[in-house]
Each structure stands twice: as C-alpha cells, then as structure tokens.
Amino acid sequence: MGRIYTDELVLHVGHRVRLLGWLHQFRELGGVSFVLIRDARGIAQVVVRSEANRGALRGLLLESAIDVEAEVREHEQAPGGFELVEPRIAAVTVAVEPPPFDLFRPGIRAQLPTVLDHAALSLRHPSRRASLTLSAASVAGFRSGLHREGFTEVFTPKTVGTSTESGANVFVVDYFGRTAYLAQSPQLYKQLLVGVFERVFEVGPVFRAEPHDTTRHLSEYVSLDAEMGFIVDESDVIAVLRSTIAAMTAAAAEEGTAVDLTEARIPDVRAEFPVLHFADAQALVANATGEDLSKELDLTPAHERWLGKWAVREHGSEFLVVTGFPLAKRPFYTHPDPNRPGFTRGFDLLFRGLEIVTGGQRLHRYEDYVAALTSRGETVDGLELYLEAFKHGMPPHGGFAIGLERWVAQLIGAANVREVRAFPRDVSRLLP
Amino acid sequence: MGRIYTDELVLHVGHRVRLLGWLHQFRELGGVSFVLIRDARGIAQVVVRSEANRGALRGLLLESAIDVEAEVREHEQAPGGFELVEPRIAAVTVAVEPPPFDLFRPGIRAQLPTVLDHAALSLRHPSRRASLTLSAASVAGFRSGLHREGFTEVFTPKTVGTSTESGANVFVVDYFGRTAYLAQSPQLYKQLLVGVFERVFEVGPVFRAEPHDTTRHLSEYVSLDAEMGFIVDESDVIAVLRSTIAAMTAAAAEEGTAVDLTEARIPDVRAEFPVLHFADAQALVANATGEDLSKELDLTPAHERWLGKWAVREHGSEFLVVTGFPLAKRPFYTHPDPNRPGFTRGFDLLFRGLEIVTGGQRLHRYEDYVAALTSRGETVDGLELYLEAFKHGMPPHGGFAIGLERWVAQLIGAANVREVRAFPRDVSRLLP
Numbered sequence: 001m002g003r004i005y006t007d008e009l010v011l012h013v014g015h016r017v018r019l020l021g022w023l024h025q026f027r028e029l030g031g032v033s034f035v036l037i038r039d040a041r042g043i044a045q046v047v048v049r050s051e052a053n054r055g056a057l058r059g060l061l062l063e064s065a066i067d068v069e070a071e072v073r074e075h076e077q078a079p080g081g082f083e084l085v086e087p088r089i090a091a092v093t094v095a096v097e098p099p100p101f102d103l104f105r106p107g108i109r110a111q112l113p114t115v116l117d118h119a120a121l122s123l124r125h126p127s128r129r130a131s132l133t134l135s136a137a138s139v140a141g142f143r144s145g146l147h148r149e150g151f152t153e154v155f156t157p158k159t160v161g162t163s164t165e166s167g168a169n170v171f172v173v174d175y176f177g178r179t180a181y182l183a184q185s186p187q188l189y190k191q192l193l194v195g196v197f198e199r200v201f202e203v204g205p206v207f208r209a210e211p212h213d214t215t216r217h218l219s220e221y222v223s224l225d226a227e228m229g230f231i232v233d234e235s236d237v238i239a240v241l242r243s244t245i246a247a248m249t250a251a252a253a254e255e256g257t258a259v260d261l262t263e264a265r266i267p268d269v270r271a272e273f274p275v276l277h278f279a280d281a282q283a284l285v286a287n288a289t290g291e292d293l294s295k296e297l298d299l300t301p302a303h304e305r306w307l308g309k310w311a312v313r314e315h316g317s318e319f320l321v322v323t324g325f326p327l328a329k330r331p332f333y334t335h336p337d338p339n340r341p342g343f344t345r346g347f348d349l350l351f352r353g354l355e356i357v358t359g360g361q362r363l364h365r366y367e368d369y370v371a372a373l374t375s376r377g378e379t380v381d382g383l384e385l386y387l388e389a390f391k392h393g394m395p396p397h398g399g400f401a402i403g404l405e406r407w408v409a410q411l412i413g414a415a416n417v418r419e420v421r422a423f424p425r426d427v428s429r430l431l432p
Numbered sequence: 433m434g435r436i437y438t439d440e441l442v443l444h445v446g447h448r449v450r451l452l453g454w455l456h457q458f459r460e461l462g463g464v465s466f467v468l469i470r471d472a473r474g475i476a477q478v479v480v481r482s483e484a485n486r487g488a489l490r491g492l493l494l495e496s497a498i499d500v501e502a503e504v505r506e507h508e509q510a511p512g513g514f515e516l517v518e519p520r521i522a523a524v525t526v527a528v529e530p531p532p533f534d535l536f537r538p539g540i541r542a543q544l545p546t547v548l549d550h551a552a553l554s555l556r557h558p559s560r561r562a563s564l565t566l567s568a569a570s571v572a573g574f575r576s577g578l579h580r581e582g583f584t585e586v587f588t589p590k591t592v593g594t595s596t597e598s599g600a601n602v603f604v605v606d607y608f609g610r611t612a613y614l615a616q617s618p619q620l621y622k623q624l625l626v627g628v629f630e631r632v633f634e635v636g637p638v639f640r641a642e643p644h645d646t647t648r649h650l651s652e653y654v655s656l657d658a659e660m661g662f663i664v665d666e667s668d669v670i671a672v673l674r675s676t677i678a679a680m681t682a683a684a685a686e687e688g689t690a691v692d693l694t695e696a697r698i699p700d701v702r703a704e705f706p707v708l709h710f711a712d713a714q715a716l717v718a719n720a721t722g723e724d725l726s727k728e729l730d731l732t733p734a735h736e737r738w739l740g741k742w743a744v745r746e747h748g749s750e751f752l753v754v755t756g757f758p759l760a761k762r763p764f765y766t767h768p769d770p771n772r773p774g775f776t777r778g779f780d781l782l783f784r785g786l787e788i789v790t791g792g793q794r795l796h797r798y799e800d801y802v803a804a805l806t807s808r809g810e811t812v813d814g815l816e817l818y819l820e821a822f823k824h825g826m827p828p829h830g831g832f833a834i835g836l837e838r839w840v841a842q843l844i845g846a847a848n849v850r851e852v853r854a855f856p857r858d859v860s861r862l863l864p
Contacts, residue, residue, distance in 0.1 A: 003662070020662045020827070021630075022627075022825055023825070039630065040582070040584075040629050040630035040631065061825075063824040063825045064825040065661075065662075065825040065826065065827040066825075092662070092825075092827050092828070093796055093797065093825045093826055093827055093828070094825070095823065095824045095825040096798060096799075096823045097823040097824065099824060117817060118817075118820065119624075119817075120624035120625075120627060120628075120817075120818070120820060120821035120824075121627075121820070121821065121824060123624075123625070123627075123628045124627055124628050129628050129629065132584070132586065132628070132629075133584065135587070136584050136585040136586070139585060139587075140575075140585070143572075150472070152472075152564070152565065152568050153568040153571060153572070154564065154568070154854060155567070155571075155637070155654045155836070155853075155854060156854060156855060157637075157652055157854075157855050157856075157857050158590065158637050158639075158652060159603070159614070159639065159651070159652050159857055159862065160862070161862040161863045161864075162863075171591070171605050171606065171607065172605070172606045173603050173604070173605050173606075173614065174603065174604045174605075175603065175651075175862055176641065176643070176651075176859050176860075178862065180862055182591070182605065182614075189854070189855060192551075192552035192555075192864075193552075193555070193854065195454075195552060195553075195555075195556055196552075196555045196556050196561050196564070197472050197561065197564075198453075198471065198472035199472065203635075204636065204637065205587070205589075205590050205636065205637070207590075207591065209608065211608070219591070219607075219608075220589055220590060220591050222587045229497075230435070230452045230497075230524070364525055365525065366528060367528075385549060385550075385551075385552075385863050385864035386552070386864050388550065388552060388553070388864075389552035389553065391527065391528045391529045392495040392527045392528075392529065392531060392552075392553060393454055393455070393493075393495045393496040393497040393498075393524075393525045393526070393527040394497065394525055395452070395497040395524050395525055396524070396525070404587070421587075422586060422587060422588060422589075422621070422625065423588060423589050423621060424589075425589050425591055427608050428608075430591065430592070430593040430607055430610065430612055431593045431594075431817045432593075432624075432817035432818050432820075
C-alpha cells in the first residue's frame with residue numbers, strides 16, 4: 001500500500017491508509033490506547049483497542065520509527081479532526097533509548113544548552129522544526145523576490161586570501177601550509193559580480209570569530225546577500241530591500257502550520273520603509289533618554305529597541321531604516337555622503353528593534369578605494385586582484401545583507417538566535 | 433527616461449530608449465562608428481555618425497560603464513536584429529585601464545591562469561558569464577525538483593568539530609584556540625535532519641584539502657545534497673536523483689542564450705537511468721581492455737570514460753549509475769549490501785563518463801555504526817553527539833551529493849572545472 005502523509009487524511013475518510021513516521025506519544029486510558037504518529041507534515045492519532053497491539057506498543061520507546069496501516073475516521077476531538085482505527089502497527093526502527101526530553105509537550109522542558117547538545121532530537125519537536133520551516137520559506141521568498149527583480153544567483157568562495165570586514169573577528173585556516181581566512185561576507189565578490197550580471201544575490205554561510213557570547217551573535221550564520229549596479233544612491237537599494245523583505249514575509253506567511261506552531265507574528269510590509277538619518281535617530285534617542293550621544297558613532301542594542309518602538313508609534317511600522325551611519329564605523333568600501341562630511345550612504349534595517357540588515361552604496365572608482373584605504377592607514381596590498389575590477393568601469397552600486405537567523409528569531413519572537421538555527425556555532429559551541 | 437535591457441529592443445522599434453551597460457566594442461568604418469553596449473542580458477549595436485560623439489568615444493576605454501539614449505531601428509545584420517541610431521552616449525564610470533584581454537572576441541585569448549587571475553574581468557565575457565547562468569539555473573532546477581518531491585531546504589554548519597569523509601584532505605581552522613575543521617560534506621547533518629523533516633536538501637560549499645592538481649578537483653566546491661528517509665534501498669534514492677537531474681536539465685535548457693553561448697549540449701534524461709553493478713562494470717572494462725582489475729576497489733577516470741561510452745552504445749544514455757561499490761572504499765556510514773559481502777548500497781552517477789554524483793543508502797541503527805567504526809579500527813569518540821540520533825528511531829535512509837561545477841563542466845564540455853566556477857580554489861589558488 002502506498003503511504004500518505006498526516007495532512008492527507010481528509011482525502012481518505014472511510015478507507016485504509018498507510019502512514020510512516022515516528023512514535024510521538026503513547027497514552028493508555030482504560031481499555032483503549034492512543035498513539036500519536038508524527039510525520040514530516042504533522043501528527044495523527046491512532047486508536048488502539050486490540051490487546052496484542054497494545055502490549056507490543058508498551059514495549060516500544062517513543063521516537064521509534066513506525067509504519068501504521070489503519071482506517072481513517074472523522075473525529076472532531078482528534079488532532080486535525082481525524083483519527084485512525086483498526087490499526088496494524090509495525091516498528092520500522094526501534095528506538096534503543098528514551099529521548100533526553102519529552103517531544104510531545106508544547107515546549108521542550110530543558111535548558112538551551114541541553115536542547116542544543118541534543119539538537120538532532122530537539123529539532124524533531126514540532127515548534128522547533130517549524131522555525132526551520134519558516135527559515136526555508138524565508139530563503140525561498142528571498143530568492144523568488146530577487147529573481148523577479150532580475151537578480152542572478154552566484155556562489156562565491158568562503159576560503160579567502162584577505163579579510164574584508166575587519167582584521168579582528170576572522171577565522172584563520174591552514175590552507176596547504178599558507179594562511180587563509182573564512183569569508184566574513186561575500187562583500188567584494190558580490191561587488192565584482194555586479195560588473196558581470198549587474199544584479200546578483202547569494203545565500204551562504206558567513207563566519208565571524210565573534211568572541212562575545214550574546215543572544216544575537218553566532219560565529220557562523222546564513223547571510224542573504226544582494227548587490228546591484230547603476231543605482232543613483234542607497235535609496236534604490238532600500239527599495240529593493242523592501243520588496244525582498246515583502247517576498248520573504250509572504251513566503252513565511254504561507255506556512256500556516258509553522259506560523260501557528262511558532263506563534264510567529266507576520267509583519268505588515270508597507271509600500272515604503274520609514275527612513276531616518278543616523279544623526280536624527282541619535283537626536284531622538286538623546287532627547288528621550290537624556291543620554292549624551294554626541295561622541296557615539298553607532299547605535300547600541302538599547303537604542304535600536306527604542307527606535308523600533310518609535311517607528312511603531314510614529315509610522316505604524318515594525319521596520320525602520322537608519323541611514324547615513326558615520327564613516328568611522330563603516331568598512332572601507334562604504335560610499336561617503338558627499339553632502340554630509342563624516343557620514344555615509346550606509347544603512348541598517350531594524351525589525352522590531354533589532355538590526356537584521358546592513359547595506360549601503362559602495363565606492364565604485366579605483367582611485368576612491370586607494371584614497372579610502374590610505375586615509376585609514378591601510379594599503380591595497382593583498383587587495384589588488386579584487387580592486388582591479390574597479391579600474392574597468394564599475395557602475396555606482398550597492399547592496400545589502402540580511403542575517404537569516406535574526407530575521408527568523410524576530411519573526412517568531414525567539415529570545416536567542418541559537419533557537420532558530422539547526423546546529424548553531426558560537427565561541428563555546430562547535431558540536432554537534 | 434526609464435532604462436530598458438538589450439533583449440527588450442523588439443518592444444520599442446521606432447522609439448527612443450535608454451540602455452545602461454558596458455562599452456563592449458568600438459569600431460570605425462569610414463564615416464561611421466559602431467559601439468557595442470553589453471548589459472546583463474545581451475549586446476546591442478549603436479551606430480554613431482556625429483563627429484563629436486565619435487571623438488568622445490575614441491578617448492573612452494573599453495569596459496567603461498555607459499548610458500545610451502537612442503532610437504531603435506530594425507536592422508537584420510545587427511546583433512539581435514536591431515540597432516540604435518541617433519545616440520546620446522554618456523560615460524557613467526570611465527575605465528582607467530584597458531582590459532587585460534579582449535572581451536569582445538568569441539573566446540578569451542589568454543591562458544587559464546591569466547583568465548583566473550583576472551576573474552572579475554574574464555567573467556564579463558559573454559560565454560564565461562553564460563556558464564555561471566547555467567550554474568544558477570541548474571541550482572534553481574535542483575531546488576524546484578526536490579520541492580516537488582516534498583524536500584525541505586536546510587542549512588548546516590561548515591565549521592565542524594569532527595571530520596567525516598576521511599582523516600586526510602580536511603582543512604583545519606583555528607576556532608577560538610581550539611581545532612575545528614571545514615565540513616567536507618553535510619553528510620551526518622543531513623542524515624540527522626531526516627529524523628526531523630524526512631526529506632531534506634542543502635546547497636552549500638564543501639571543502640576538500642585536495643593536494644592533487646587535476647582538471648576535476650577544486651578545494652572548495654558547491655555540493656547539491658539531498659537525503660531521504662523510509663526508503664527500501666538505494667533504488668529509491670536513484671529514482672529521486674533521476675527526477676532531480678531531469679529538473680536541473682530542464683532548467684538549464686530554458687536558458688537559451690546561455691546554452692548557445694556555451695555550446696552546451698542538453699542531455700536526454702530518460703525515464704530511468706541504466707544501473708550497472710560495480711563488479712559487472714569492472715568485468716566489462718577488464719574484458720574490453722585486458723586489464724587485471726581483480727584487486728581494484730574503485731574506478732579510475734579512464735574506466736569512467738570507457739563506461740560512459742558503453743552506456744551510450746548499449747543504452748543510448750549519457751548517464752550511468754554504477755552501484756554496489758566495495759565497502760573498503762566507501763565511508764563508514766555506507767550501508768553494506770546484505771546479499772553481497774564486501775559490497776555496499778553505495779553508488780556513483782557518471783555523466784558523459786565523469787563521476788558527478790556520489791550517493792547510497794546509509795546505516796540507520798546505532799549498533800551498526802558502532803560495529804562499522806570498530807571494524808575500521810575507529811571509535812565513536814568525537815561522534816557521540818551525531819550518532820546519538822541513531823538511538824532514536826532513524827528510518828532506513830539514503831541520499832546523494834551532486835558536484836555543481838562538474839555538472840556544468842560536463843554540460844558545456846569544459847575541459848576544466850575551474851572554467852565554470854566564479855572564483856575557483858585549488859592547492860595553489862586562493863586569489864582573487
């Protein structure tokens with residue numbers, strides 16, 4: 001008999017079907033036992049009355065893989081509105097140990113380190129799995145949104161000869177006896193590929209040797225990168241970012257079950273993101289809090305949270321673009337604002353008070369790169385083969401990078417980005 | 433005026449349009465000059481008659497970014513069947529050096545190392561760019577094919593605490609003072625995620641510290657991975673591999689311009705791949721060549737080429753699955769063939785005589801992992817947090833990994849995988 005999935009029972013009422021999945025829960029109530037079988041798409045209840053079946057099940061550990069043949073019956077009180085009766089249940093693979101925590105309860109009753117140590121098991125929990133479903137859907141939305149805008153997908157190397165974002169926080173690799181680095185972003189590569197495809201995107205891992213143990217940082221995360229040429233300024237980039245976020249939101253919203261299980265709040269993506277200049281953002285925060293921010297060149301997490309609330313209050317938006325970040329805190333490739341010395345065309349996108357995107361216009365002329373590096377006391381040494389492209393007609397361009405785990409964490413209200421990543425990496429975690 | 437792309441000229445005959453792109457070629461014939469403008473989608477010819485315009489163009493280096501406003505006219509002899517007349521041409525970004533090689537000729541007249549040193553420029557060549565277009569299309573086909581089969585996309589870590597494929601050929605990372613490795617494949621992670629989603633896929637970089645400098649090996653490549661649960665044996669995996677390759681082929685075939693530019697030969701993907709057991713494959717080769725292969729545990733590249741020709745001759749297929757590879761040459765997680773001691777349920781897919789896929793059924797019981805490791809003189813040390821999942825009801829499962837660059841190289845007949853990768857990495861190349 002061909003197998004069906006738990007979300008297809010509605011099509012088979014009154015007929016015998018076959019389900020494959022995991023023994024999610026086993027309960028006995030008087031003369032009847034109830035089995036919950038969990039498959040890739042949901043959960044179904046199996047009613048077991050025969051004593052032989054019940055005896056066999058009593059010896060079977062939860063999470064055993066099982067094969068169930070039974071008749072489908074409508075039953076309002078059962079999960080999903082159907083139950084399976086007159087079952088024949090066979091073990092496919094018998095579990096040899098009980099799970100380290102219950103997977104059938106609404107949440108996992110264990111501390112985060114335990115949950116992460118046993119990631120292969122905890123990810124089987126429906127709500128944990130659902131956060132990965134939203135992650136996959138968001139990435140699919142990212143790609144389809146950018147395809148519609150004429151972007152081409154590219155794949156750039158993660159083992160690189162030079163570090164771009166900053167000298168610190170970079171992982172060192174022994175590359176056949178030479179020193180290589182793990183790419184902190186595909187930044188220069190996606191810029192070079194603007195010269196090839198004009199509009200490119202990449203979905204891939206980036207690596208930050210982040211020594212701080214915070215709820216917002218991972219040492220390896222998925223970066224959703226885009227870069228586009230022939231722009232006027234960063235506002236062209238922000239417009240594409242908005243349509244991309246709208247596509248990601250729409251794709252996540254379509255995963256109804258995952259949205260329910262994670263209690264995700266799907267944001268309203270308006271026709272335009274509100275945009276606030278860094279200096280104005282600082283003035284607002286300083287005014288409200290009485291802090292002296294005149295020497296601050298960046299926003300703190302607390303400032304971001306304050307601005308997130310401000311955007312909801314003033315603009316009814318859970319998104320806020322802060323643009324014009326100070327030059328001193330942005331990387332060398334950032335395009336300065338010609339009208340405001342000391343500031344740039346670099347921006348961040350805050351979502352519910354957390355920075356989830358960094359972007360901006362980049363330098364596009366070779367001589368500007370040389371000047372920018374020189375003014376920072378650096379040289380083009382080691383960057384020659386990258387910067388060469390800028391001698392050959394690179395148009396004005398810019399782009400952005402969305403942190404996938406931060407996006408999903410904010411979507412579902414997770415307190416820690418580690419909760420929405422399959423096997424997170426941080427300063428102390430390298431396993432599993 | 434809003435810009436259009438070179439492939440949209442047909443919609444604007446008789447009207448003035450605006451194009452943005454690169455100065456691809458400049459020729460003078462008597463009293464007329466011809467400019468080719470290259471944008472993300474193609475090339476268009478601009479006819480320049482005004483002496484002022486012609487003079488300005490003479491001083492402009494090729495590959496400068498340009499902005500052209502002109503009237504569209506049908507002209508059979510022009511590239512694409514249209515030309516642009518009465519132009520107003522402005523430089524967006526002036527090139528400050530001539531390109532290191534001509535990009536307007538049918539091929540790049542330079543040696544491969546030079547082409548790769550200047551990758552940012554050489555990738556602008558239409559045929560080189562087209563190979564990356566086919567790469568992007570193939571990946572999109574991989575994903576859409578697997579989505580249709582109920583697979584979920586996952587993202588697994590590339591910095592890992594243990595090496596899985598073999599002790600050698602693994603890159604070492606300084607991970608906050610500890611030793612980490614770059615993932616040689618997402619193998620164990622995708623297996624663990626079968627317990628979560630039943631069917632998963634991943635597109636991501638894998639890293640092999642491959643000391644040999646061959647035309648088939650890169651030290652970093654894009655691996656298209658899939659893994660699925662509740663299989664009977666490896667034939668279920670081969671069936672999904674076939675439909676996946678069919679989806680990749682169809683997606684590549686839709687890129688007509690890129691197919692033409694690369695002279696790609698789109699293969700015919702039949703309803704089934706021919707399957708040959710390793711022992712039978714060896715016997716065929718030994719018979720034909722007179723070689724003594726009785727002690728060989730793997731196929732050489734020459735054997736693969738011979739078998740590729742055999743498959744065309746005997747089955748009219750450019751694809752051939754060789755299954756049942758000897759246990760001694762397959763990794764510890766490979767499922768043995770219970771009916772043929774010494775052989776496994778591991779297979780390779782040859783495409784035009786080159787291995788582009790490795791796959792098979794995996795072990796799914798914890799005790800089988802312990803036994804397999806023990807029989808190889810290894811232990812579960814360092815693998816505990818991975819192997820734990822196999823104590824908890826992992827169903828019979830298997831999967832495959834397609835090497836993206838090998839697939840594209842075979843599709844277009846490239847002699848070297850480095851030609852179809854944006855910024856390749858090998859034992860001696862870490863830049864750009």
